[in-house]
Structure formats: C-alpha cells, structure tokens
Amino acid sequence: MNERIIIAVDIDYFFAQCEEVRRPEIQGKPVVICVYSGRTELSGVVSTSNYVARALGVESGIPISAAKRRLSNTDAVFLSVDQEYYKLVSDRIMGAVHSFSEYFEQVSIDEAFLDVTNATHRDYESAIEIGRKIKDQIKDLEKLTCSVGIARNKLLAKMAADSQKPDGLSVLHPDEISVFLDPLPIGKLPGVGPKTEKRMKELGIETISTLAHFDPGILADEFGRNLGPQLARLAQGLDDEPVREREPEQFSRIVTLKRDATSFNFENELRSMTGDISRRLRSSNSKCKVVGIIVITTNLKTKHRARTLDVSIDSEQEIFAVTSELFKSYFESENSKTQARRVGIRVSNLVSSERQESVSNLSEFF
C-alpha cells in the first residue's frame, strides 16, 4: 500500500507577522515589508504585507511608491526586510516542526512538509492531532499563526493549506479530492502561474476539472512534452514526490546598481557578491563547477552567461576572476543600447569539498 499522509505547514504572512510580534504596537495597522533598492528614496518593491494591508490592495511585488499611494490615508507601517531576524525565527520553528516526523522537507523560509504516514498509522484523525499540535507549538514558541494542510501527497496538502488562510487547518480526505479540485480555477494549481493561465484560457481551459480531462497530446504540444502531461496529472491530484530533505543546488547573489551600467564598472559590488558566495560555499562545505553572471536590463529582461570549469572552486579570487571576465565579455558583445539595471552572480553544480576530483578523470589519468 502506497497511501501516505502528508502535512503542509505554511506560516501566515511570515515577514509581516514576525514584525507584528516584535512590535506589538503595530498590530491592527497595515504592515508593509519593503525591499529598498537604494536607487531613489522610495524605489523598491513590497516583499510581503499583512492582511490589513492586503485588503487595501497592497500585496507582494508592487512598487513601494504604489503601496504608499494606496495607504496614504492610513496609519500604515513601512518596514525594511530583516532577513537575518526572520531566518532566526524560521530556524526555531522548523526545528520544532521537524520534531514531529523524521520525514521532513523545508521548501522555503516559511514552508515545510512532513510525511506522517508511519507516525499516524495512516489515520487522518491522528494526523489532525499532529496538525493541531504543530499549530499550538508555533503559537507557544513564537506567537505566530500558520496554516496547515493534510492530504495524501504534497500537492494536495499544499492546496489544502492554501484553501484556509490564515490560521487554518484543512484536511482533504482521499474521497473528497475530486469535489475539492474540480471546480477550482486553473490558476489555483501550483505550477500554473499568470503566463500558463493565460495560455490555458486561450485553449478553453478554465477549471482544474477541464485540465484533468484535456487531451494530453495537445497539452504536450502547447506546454512541452513533459510539462504538458505533468500539468494534467497535477490537475488529477496525482503527485508522487517524496518528502525529503534536500541540499541546495545553487547559490546566487544579485544587486540593483545605483546607476545603470554599459560596462563592467561595478567592481566593488562584484567583490562583495563574490565574497558572499565564497563564504556560503565554504560554510556548506562545497565547491562549484559552474559559475555564471546574471544581468537584468533596463527593460527588465534577464540575461545569463555561464562557464563550466575544469576544476571546481570556492575562493573569492577565483569566482571574481571568472565572473569579471564574463561581465567584460557580456558588455563587449552587447550593443550598448541595453543597459544593466541589476547584476548578479550564480554558482551551481555544487560538489562536496571532501571527495571531489575522484574517478571522473580516470581515463585521462591513464
């Protein structure tokens, strides 16, 4: 029997709720957590906001200036993101959540899955008890509310959690899946974002039920050989992804430049980014085989350039050498029409520092 019971935990409006706890005086007011880019006084975007602000149309991703406009007649509180603090809170919470099952997967700073198949002996009532305990613990520990979803796989557990927010606990029994899924608009399906939603509507697909029964061949043609049929499977509530802890597969760092660049004139910024990435590689005991750069142009197009190395590296000097070369050649090949607004670096194909350079080059060796 393969039937599992999965619990999804999602902390409600995490950054903003952290601030509400840390500064009780702002509770009840619109709270907006901002990423200031430093270009001008107000440039930047809203990272997240509390429900008071969302009700007034201030949500993730909108410009700070737009948020200020919308909240101009309120006692709204605008705060700068404090990642370090949220990470501390997150680590404490995730540690507590982990203790409910050895099968644990953290998927972001504020989301995690647990496989409680064994712990519950496949009993949903028992899973609900665990869900309640998790909510109580997070409340006791950090005074934060979260939303919990319980279902037979990660996809459905997440969708269940999403369906009752904030402070929800939603159980999706296996025999209720169709009733739950079928009427939902396709945009509610994880993996279907704004672009995919638009294209699906052009195909006449509006609900998850329609997608679930749609011709897989047409979906393959439209969305790709693998992705198309996969979307249909998701729409049927099918998902075999195991709950497992995963190591990060890449690190990246990106900054917004004070002034748009048409040449590599941001050595200080690059030094800071390479230093940062090097420290992260070393503290995770890994080296990288691929080093790349990221450029976001003034018209907000993202460009990538990358180089696969013969030998994996982790030092700031080496990463700086490769990325500065990539930036130089990038700007040489660009017709200086498109300027760089944001620049960043990325390392991937990570290998553990201890045992690398192992047998892969044996044939060359002999």
Next chain:
DNA sequence: AATACCGGCGAGT
C-alpha cells in the same frame, strides 16, 4: 543518437 551545456523563461516565496 545520446549526453552535456547554455541561455531563456516561468513559478513561487
């Protein structure tokens, strides 16, 4: 023909 690599794009927090 299979695999590796590269760069674009999309989604999600």
Next chain:
DNA sequence: TCATACTCGCCGGTATT
C-alpha cells in the same frame, strides 16, 4: 509611472562525443 532577492525546474537549441 513603478518594477527585490532569491531558489528551483523545464524548454529548446546547439555542441560534443
């Protein structure tokens, strides 16, 4: 007008073997 900082994954084209 405004438009962050990440991580992960898929796609198609091209290069390599």
